[in-house]
Amino acid sequence: MAGGVASGGSSSAETYKExxxxxxxxxxxxxxxxxxxxxxxxxxxxFLTKEFRGGVIWEFSFAAYDQFFCDRGxxxxxxxxxxxxxxxxxxxxxxxxxxxxxxxLLIGFPTAYFIATRPPxxxxxxxxxxxxxxxxxxxxxTVSMKFLIRDTGPLNEFLLxxxxxxxxxxxxxxxxxxxxxxxxxYLPFMVLPIYAAVERYNFALSEAAADLYASKWTTLRLVxxxxxxxxxxxxxxxxxxxxxxxxxxxxxxxxxxxFMIGSLIDEQFRGSAGNxxxxxxASMILLSMVLLLLxxxxxxxxxxxxxx
Amino acid sequence: xxxxxxxxxxxxxxxxxxxxxxFTALKTISLSIRDNEFFTLLGPSGCGKTxxxxxxxxxxxxxxxxxxxxxxxxxxxPPNKRPINTVFQNYALFPHMTVTDNVAFGVQxxxxxxxxxxxRAGEMLELVQLSQFAERKPAQLSxxxxxxxxxxxxxAPSPKVLLLDEPLSALDLKLRQxxxxxxxxxxxxxxxxxIFVTHDQEEALTMSDRIAVMSSGEVQQLGEAREIYEKPxxxxxxxxxxxxNLLEVFVDKIVEGRAMCHLGGGHALTCDAVEGVGEGAKVHxxxxxERLVLSETxxxxxSLRGTVHDNIxxxxxxxxxxxxxxxxxxxxxxSNSDRGKKHLFERGATAYVTMEGGAxxxxxx
Numbered sequence: 001m002a003g004g005v006a007s008g009g010s011s012s013a014e015t016y017k018e019x020x021x022x023x024x025x026x027x028x029x030x031x032x033x034x035x036x037x038x039x040x041x042x043x044x045x046x047f048l049t050k051e052f053r054g055g056v057i058w059e060f061s062f063a064a065y066d067q068f069f070c071d072r073g074x075x076x077x078x079x080x081x082x083x084x085x086x087x088x089x090x091x092x093x094x095x096x097x098x099x100x101x102x103x104x105l106l107i108g109f110p111t112a113y114f115i116a117t118r119p120p121x122x123x124x125x126x127x128x129x130x131x132x133x134x135x136x137x138x139x140x141x142t143v144s145m146k147f148l149i150r151d152t153g154p155l156n157e158f159l160l161x162x163x164x165x166x167x168x169x170x171x172x173x174x175x176x177x178x179x180x181x182x183x184x185x186y187l188p189f190m191v192l193p194i195y196a197a198v199e200r201y202n203f204a205l206s207e208a209a210a211d212l213y214a215s216k217w218t219t220l221r222l223v224x225x226x227x228x229x230x231x232x233x234x235x236x237x238x239x240x241x242x243x244x245x246x247x248x249x250x251x252x253x254x255x256x257x258x259f260m261i262g263s264l265i266d267e268q269f270r271g272s273a274g275n276x277x278x279x280x281x282a283s284m285i286l287l288s289m290v291l292l293l294l295x296x297x298x299x300x301x302x303x304x305x306x307x308x
Numbered sequence: 309x310x311x312x313x314x315x316x317x318x319x320x321x322x323x324x325x326x327x328x329x330x331f332t333a334l335k336t337i338s339l340s341i342r343d344n345e346f347f348t349l350l351g352p353s354g355c356g357k358t359x360x361x362x363x364x365x366x367x368x369x370x371x372x373x374x375x376x377x378x379x380x381x382x383x384x385x386p387p388n389k390r391p392i393n394t395v396f397q398n399y400a401l402f403p404h405m406t407v408t409d410n411v412a413f414g415v416q417x418x419x420x421x422x423x424x425x426x427x428r429a430g431e432m433l434e435l436v437q438l439s440q441f442a443e444r445k446p447a448q449l450s451x452x453x454x455x456x457x458x459x460x461x462x463x464a465p466s467p468k469v470l471l472l473d474e475p476l477s478a479l480d481l482k483l484r485q486x487x488x489x490x491x492x493x494x495x496x497x498x499x500x501x502x503i504f505v506t507h508d509q510e511e512a513l514t515m516s517d518r519i520a521v522m523s524s525g526e527v528q529q530l531g532e533a534r535e536i537y538e539k540p541x542x543x544x545x546x547x548x549x550x551x552x553n554l555l556e557v558f559v560d561k562i563v564e565g566r567a568m569c570h571l572g573g574g575h576a577l578t579c580d581a582v583e584g585v586g587e588g589a590k591v592h593x594x595x596x597x598e599r600l601v602l603s604e605t606x607x608x609x610x611s612l613r614g615t616v617h618d619n620i621x622x623x624x625x626x627x628x629x630x631x632x633x634x635x636x637x638x639x640x641x642x643s644n645s646d647r648g649k650k651h652l653f654e655r656g657a658t659a660y661v662t663m664e665g666g667a668x669x670x671x672x673x
Contacts, residue, residue, distance in 0.1 A: 205400050207394075212388075212417055213414055227404065
């Protein structure tokens, strides 16, 4: 009898395992087809030889990485000295994306807090309002932004008319314009995760802090922010990562001097000047950097947790 | 109101009203809580006791009237400027901080050095016997331990008044009983005025110096635990605090502080007269089950005949259910001892229910 019960137990555990594996199949399929396969393809392509009209020749080569990191002079026959051009573009991209993330946080956090503290039946409406502009295609929104901020656009004309400024601000085709475009493109990705975190926040904690003589600012810094940190981190990642790879905003709002990684990679796969292996290599380097950043971050996070 | 009384009142609530739009949560409350007192606000949920507590803490503003802390009006002080701390119902411990940091939080906000705050936190954790858990996070503690951390955290800044919002309601029975004594002990040791909110009448009776019984936004009765239990003023208090028997009586005459009454069937009863109940009134009389005695023969006064419907064993006592010949069903509690058992009767037997002297109480309204 006892044996029967035991075998029954183990067989049901096996059935459970089989069912679980079967049900996980779609998730695995999505991961393999949409994440693993493209990354592997890019990885392979980055080590191939370029074909002049786009595409690749199946011949192993370090040329793409060499081009990225090494300056070999005008004729390409000198020994490798470090190439700063692409690193510079990367650095500028990180800086731009970082600033866009910072501004999105600055505006997004109070917005999310505001929505989360409305009566429950109004919250959904506010969230809906936030997402309305995003029903319009990103390209159209970015072009509209360009029209808004150009020297003869409504923003400058309004400010001139009111008399706040005497000559147009000249934001178009600057870093500021790019940051503004990135900020605008990805703001909801900051607001929504923070909103979700603040909505789950136990506001009794803020009351407890006030009860224990904490000012509003101290409460924010020592109690609210630590409690909603996962939401803030998620929001920052969701804004920073696509900003870093973005090419629409830099192309349309920034002009030639405000080239970002996204545009660099985009250019390699479009038009006749294309260099697929180089584009793939740049993508791989970008991916590694983002992963590295996230890993360092996760590491510190778990260290901070472990301290308690 | 004499001035010297004001000076010793830790909290003085004067004609405080709280309205939310059309809804009146508190209707003109006035009460004075003495320094060093263990004061309890007791009432069912929705009676306004928590609202009053939150008004004292500063989380709700006062619609009308005023609240004074040691003679000083505190209406315009935000919660973080009031020398009052709160033990919250679900503790509201800061989840990302250690127990020590939780307890040190308030002390540090008062401008004390980190070292001073940690020393004070250590003292407080010793007081609540949690020193060995100082470095843990709240989530790693049991409910009872979290409750003590909340207490230590609220006591650490040495508040003038400590507010406790149903702090024991989330604990299991044994722990709750142990914590009652501990809380009372800590209150005596620290000499801090405690204002305790609860819906549990037993909790209120065992711990409090004085109790304000509240219902529907009003104070129904304010007094010492014994007074509230033995001399309830009205139906609500008599019914809410402990178990009681209610008899509808007619007051015939009041002579020298004694009220001569009769039941609907004509049976005469006598008890102390109370303020607010005059001759000719039709009111309720409350008698606690443990103040009733069963006997075979009729006693000279306040004795009613009935039939034993059932005897229910409740551990310390035996509860007899008696159907009166001349009235409703009554509960009689007899102690489960050899002495008590002499007064028990079989089911179906006829017995007399006699009220002990001074046990019956007339209720206003």
